[in-house]
Amino acid sequence: MKNIVLIGFMGVGKGSVAREVVKHSEYIAIDTDDLIESMENKKIKEIFEENGENYFRKLEKRVAKWLEKSVHDTLISTGGGFYKQENLQKVGIIVFLDSPFDAIIKRIKKHPNAARKLKKRPLLANLKEAKKLYEQRRPQYQQVANIVINVTEKSAQECAKELLKKVKKYA
Ligand code: S3P
Numbered sequence: 001m002k003n004i005v006l007i008g009f010m011g012v013g014k015g016s017v018a019r020e021v022v023k024h025s026e027y028i029a030i031d032t033d034d035l036i037e038s039m040e041n042k043k044i045k046e047i048f049e050e051n052g053e054n055y056f057r058k059l060e061k062r063v064a065k066w067l068e069k070s071v072h073d074t075l076i077s078t079g080g081g082f083y084k085q086e087n088l089q090k091v092g093i094i095v096f097l098d099s100p101f102d103a104i105i106k107r108i109k110k111h112p113n114a115a116r117k118l119k120k121r122p123l124l125a126n127l128k129e130a131k132k133l134y135e136q137r138r139p140q141y142q143q144v145a146n147i148v149i150n151v152t153e154k155s156a157q158e159c160a161k162e163l164l165k166k167v168k169k170y171a
Helices: 014-023 032-040 044-051 053-070 101-109 114-119 127-144 156-168
Strands: 004-007 028-031 074-077 093-098 147-150
Touching (some): 004 014, 014 028, 014 074, 014 156, 032 044, 093 127, 093 156, 101 127
Parallel strands (some): 004 093, 028 074
């Protein structure tokens, strides 16, 4: 099995889809933000506040190199900015979870832990800025992706099934 790399904007549901893929396949899932948090023994928010975004991006680069070298047969969900890693194609099949900005925000807000979900993401603190970032990134996500899944109005389970079907062609 080749690695699958899930990319997409903050809050689009990468984690939820990853959990469903794990339920319906042999894949084990890891998450680049979780790796970074354990490397630093700090939350992402604290890394941004105490060390700055550039430092965080350097950690992402280190993780990307490690993934390429050492990780196989794995579903890798990534932070929203991880798609910029130059070696991403070498890490695995890249799957972009796509949804309009407003649908993403609606999805986060209806979650029981909405306040926490918004608070833990420094780049979602200002929704106007976040929308700009979304508009800037969306064409780039599309460009680097091997597979695009429109997740709007679909359950995580539906998305996971669609993903596994589409990924078969790349195996
Ligand atoms: C970021 C997305 C976050 C996290 C960090 C930066 C981004 O991950 O990596 O706050 O640049 O879009 P999620 O996409 O899991 O929220």
